[in-house]
Amino acid sequence: MDAVVVDDLTKEYRTRKGPVQALTGISFRVERGEIVGLLGANGAGKTTAIKILCGLLRQTSGRAEVFGVPSSRPEVARHVAALLEGSRNVYWRLSVEENLRFFAGLQGAPPREARRRTQGLVAQFGLEDKRRTTANLLSQGMKQKLALACALVKGTPLLLLDEPTLGLDVETSHELRGFIRELARSQGKTVLLSSHDMGVVEDTCARVVILAQGRVVADDLVPNLLALFRTRAYRVSLRDGLPDGARAQLEARLSALRPLEAERALEVELPPEQDVYTLMDALREAGVAVEGVSRAEPNLEDVFLRIVRGQNEGER
Amino acid sequence: MSRLWTFLAVLTRFFIELKRYPFNTLSGLATLYLIFLLLFAGARYAQGLGVNLFGESLEGLVVGFLVWTFAIAAYSDLSWELMREAQQGTLEQLYMCPLGFRFVTLSWIAGSFLTSLVMVAALLGLMMVTTGHFLRLPLGTLLPLLFLTLAPVYGIGFLMAGLALVYKRIQAFFQVLQFVFVALVALPSDAAWGKALPLSLGTRLLGRAMVDGETLFTLPLGDVLVLIGTGAFYLLLGIGVFRLFEGIAKDRGLLAHY
Numbered sequence: 001m002d003a004v005v006v007d008d009l010t011k012e013y014r015t016r017k018g019p020v021q022a023l024t025g026i027s028f029r030v031e032r033g034e035i036v037g038l039l040g041a042n043g044a045g046k047t048t049a050i051k052i053l054c055g056l057l058r059q060t061s062g063r064a065e066v067f068g069v070p071s072s073r074p075e076v077a078r079h080v081a082a083l084l085e086g087s088r089n090v091y092w093r094l095s096v097e098e099n100l101r102f103f104a105g106l107q108g109a110p111p112r113e114a115r116r117r118t119q120g121l122v123a124q125f126g127l128e129d130k131r132r133t134t135a136n137l138l139s140q141g142m143k144q145k146l147a148l149a150c151a152l153v154k155g156t157p158l159l160l161l162d163e164p165t166l167g168l169d170v171e172t173s174h175e176l177r178g179f180i181r182e183l184a185r186s187q188g189k190t191v192l193l194s195s196h197d198m199g200v201v202e203d204t205c206a207r208v209v210i211l212a213q214g215r216v217v218a219d220d221l222v223p224n225l226l227a228l229f230r231t232r233a234y235r236v237s238l239r240d241g242l243p244d245g246a247r248a249q250l251e252a253r254l255s256a257l258r259p260l261e262a263e264r265a266l267e268v269e270l271p272p273e274q275d276v277y278t279l280m281d282a283l284r285e286a287g288v289a290v291e292g293v294s295r296a297e298p299n300l301e302d303v304f305l306r307i308v309r310g311q312n313e314g315e316r
Numbered sequence: 317m318s319r320l321w322t323f324l325a326v327l328t329r330f331f332i333e334l335k336r337y338p339f340n341t342l343s344g345l346a347t348l349y350l351i352f353l354l355l356f357a358g359a360r361y362a363q364g365l366g367v368n369l370f371g372e373s374l375e376g377l378v379v380g381f382l383v384w385t386f387a388i389a390a391y392s393d394l395s396w397e398l399m400r401e402a403q404q405g406t407l408e409q410l411y412m413c414p415l416g417f418r419f420v421t422l423s424w425i426a427g428s429f430l431t432s433l434v435m436v437a438a439l440l441g442l443m444m445v446t447t448g449h450f451l452r453l454p455l456g457t458l459l460p461l462l463f464l465t466l467a468p469v470y471g472i473g474f475l476m477a478g479l480a481l482v483y484k485r486i487q488a489f490f491q492v493l494q495f496v497f498v499a500l501v502a503l504p505s506d507a508a509w510g511k512a513l514p515l516s517l518g519t520r521l522l523g524r525a526m527v528d529g530e531t532l533f534t535l536p537l538g539d540v541l542v543l544i545g546t547g548a549f550y551l552l553l554g555i556g557v558f559r560l561f562e563g564i565a566k567d568r569g570l571l572a573h574y
Contacts, residue, residue: 013568051569056408058566074416082412085572088405093336094329105325106413106420108318114325150409 001068003158003190004030004053009062011048011214022048024214025062030192032157035184037205037222038194039304044211046194047084050160053192054082066158077107081151082160089147092136096127096146099135100153107154114153121149125179141172148176152183159183161193165200177203198301208300212308225303233269233296234279235260239289242266246286253282267296322415323423330427345435349442352381356447375451378443379523380501383465385439386432387497387515390469393428394421395476395490402484408572417562418555421477425470429463451526458525460532464540465518467547469497471554472514478554478561482570511542514550518543 011023023045030036040046051057052064055071064071067079083089090099097118104114122131125145135143144164151159164180165173181204183189195201201208202222210218218225233256242263251257256269268279276293283290334341359377398421401407411417444450472493479486500515511517521539524530532540565571 048569051408054408054412056411056566056571057569058563075414077412077414080412082408084408085405089409091329091333091406092404093333098329098332102325102329103409105321105328106410108321108414110317110321111324114321 001032002029003032003034003067004028004192005063005065006049006053007063009049009052009064010060011045011052011057012060021214023052023059026211026214026216028209028216028219030190032190033184033188034207035180035191035193035205037201037208038192038211039198039201039208040194040211041308043213045214046211047162049211050082050084050162050192050194053160054080054084056084077156079156080158080160081107081154081156082162083147083151083164084160084162090135090143090150093134095132095134096122096138097131099146099150103150104153104155107156109153109155117153117155121153125149141168144168144172144176148179157188158190158192161191161195163195164193165195165197173197173200180204198299198304202300210304210307218307222300225307226298226300229298229303229306231269231296231298232272233267234276235294235296236266236268236279236283236288237291237293238264238266239291243287246288249286250282250288254279319415319419322413322419323426326420326423327427330424330431334431341435345438348385348439352439352443353446355381356443375447375449375527376523378440378447378449378451379526380519381443382436382440383515383519383522384497384501386436386462386466387469387501388494389428389432389435390425390466391473391476391493391497392490393432394424394470394473395480395486397424398477399480399484402480402571405572411571418558421474425473429466452529454525454529454531457531457535458522461518461522461525461543464543464547465515465522468514468550468554471550471552474551474554474558478558481558481565482561482568484570511539512546514546517546 006029007027008025009023009027010021010025013020013022026045026049028036038046038049048057052059053066053071053076055074055076058072066076069076069079091102094102100118100121101111101114104117105111109117122128125148127142127145127149130138130142135146138146144167148161148164151161161180165176168176177200180191180193184191191204193201193205205222207221208218208225209216220228242259247257247259247263250266254268254274255271258267259265260267270276270279279293280290355377398407401410410420413420440451476486476490476493479489497515500513501519503510503513503516517539521535521543524535
């Protein structure tokens with residue numbers, strides 16, 4: 001059985017200005033133990049999809065199920081926990097331990113089990129020194145860790161994480177990515193993660209579902225998407241920048257040329273009939289001093305932008 | 317058993333927060349006592365002029381004030397708590413309780429009832445010492461009567477909570493209701509329509525138990541049955557309206573907003 005089944009899901013909000021279509025018949029599945037990224041620009045429908053899966057929002061039509069349970073039923077909460085608004089999901093006047101025990105109890109865990117889970121998570125998240133500190137006195141990074149721990153303490157097999165690293169510094173963000181990867185690897189948790197931070201998604205997710213204007217525009221493994229947009233592009237670092245007239249000379253021989261970093265580097269995409277020797281010859285003849293050449297690999301951000309822009313242009 | 321653990325978790329949080337704000341708790345009690353003192357002074361003065369403001373005796377004032385205090389706590393705790401949860405961003409997490417949000421609210425009500433009971437008992441002690449009139453406290457009669465008297469108020473609390481989910485800022489309506497409760501407590505319950513309204517009949521029956529020493533079995537059966545009927549009616553009506561507004565909030569995605 002799949003952990004998440006979303007089938008032809010539609011959500012329409014009725015506003016004073018008329019209906020707003022947040023989701024238009026989206027479908028995707030998440031297998032047990034997978035970490036899947038849900039990507040999309042603001043207003044693409046990520047949070048709407050996540051809230052429908054949590055049972056916090058009612059769909060207009062279609063199917064949303066978590067481990068076979070329709071998300072509209074309260075029992076769905078036995079299978080899913082969510083981090084929805086980051087550190088706003090915790091009680092600021094309760095201590096770290098009190099928060100964790102409360103959320104474990106809310107899920108129906110007996111006091112002894114709630115204490116056991118609390119102790120485990122306090123240690124796992126490095127919150128031992130802060131276990132009696134009220135949440136309002138924690139740093140932003142610690143609050144975010146606590147919010148994630150509060151979702152984990154429920155012990156559900158599925159976690160929905162909406163922007164889990166929002167507002168975190170680089171170090172804490174990396175630490176949280178590690179936790180998320182570990183959840184799937186050692187505990188077999190299924191994670192559906194939505195984020196604007198492509199680094200987080202690329203670092204943690206094996207597969208991504210890309211939403212644009214309420215529709216699924218891509219659903220594939222990250223390496224497949226990267227391969228799809230891999231080009232014969234090279235990045236050339238220049239020792240002394242571009243000499244006078246060199247740019248025009250290079251543009252005459254190399255069609256897709258893009259100066260970078262105030263002409264201290266170039267990005268060149270070679271057509272099939274040209275190879276790296278053609279590139280080197282052109283650079284030498286233009287009198288350009290080369291410091292290094294590397295293959296320019298697309299990252300998930302490039303892939304995301306190309307897909308979403310392509311979708312937008314197609315709609316126009 | 318999971319019901320018990322969830323109930324205990326909600327109750328524990330309720331009491332931790334109460335303990336964490338001792339000034340709020342104690343100042344609430346002190347304010348109520350001050351209001352009572354002002355009412356008491358007014359009643360004594362009126363009595364001196366031959367005007368009886370609070371029924372047959374000063375005991376009427378004590379019982380009425382007691383019911384009003386309990387009613388304010390009963391209806392405000394639920395809707396106020398819901399607004400606070402929405403504001404701080406934890407309401408959605410409570411909605412993700414496997415037993416459903418209504419179970420969480422019922423646990424809140426239990427916490428609120430117990431807290432109010434302790435507060436009102438302390439207030440009653442102070443009031444009895446101040447007035448020099450000592451009331452009877454047959455708990456076996458008082459507690460069921462109190463619960464039945466307050467059941468409609470909990471219904472109103474659910475109704476207000478439903479309104480708060482969708483309309484968010486309902487403080488004005490909220491405050492006006494406090495004065496409506498004063499009128500309901502003071503309303504004579506002799507007429508049939510008076511008995512059908514919240515608080516009125518219950519206050520009279522509580523008065524008869526506390527002042528005249530009547531028990532559940534000596535009170536008029538018809539009145540007790542009407543009290544049960546109106547209690548169930550208003551409570552179910554409130555829960556029904558809450559469910560309706562809950563559905564609207566889920567449809568419009570309003571649970572997280574304030």
